[in-house]
Amino acid sequence: xxxxxxxxxxxxxxxxxxxxxxxxxxxxxxxxxxxxxxxxxxxxxxxxxxxxxxxxxxxxxxxxxxxxxxxxxxxxxxx
Numbered sequence: 647x648x649x650x651x652x653x654x655x656x657x658x659x660x661x662x663x664x665x666x667x668x669x670x671x672x673x674x675x676x677x678x679x680x681x682x683x684x685x686x687x688x689x690x691x692x693x694x695x696x697x698x699x700x701x702x703x704x705x706x707x708x709x710x711x712x713x714x715x716x717x718x719x720x721x722x723x724x725x
Contacts, residue, residue, distance in 0.1 A: 664718040668711060675707045 679700065686696035 661718050661721045664714055664721065668714050668718065671707060671711050671714070675704065675711075678703065678707075 679697075682696050682700050683693060686693060
């Protein structure tokens, strides 16, 4: 059995590639929040409750975004 691990696209060498990936993650994060809140409203769940349940996923996304931004900063200063 092959073990898989989480991969982030930090092997990219182009700051432009990283910019595109960062933008996609930011859009995904915003869409996740919007859709979760819309669904919570339909289900009559409090906004705070819905966001609290979403927080672990948002934390993962934020961590990936930070890693990508850090990598992008390193690439931009080294070029």
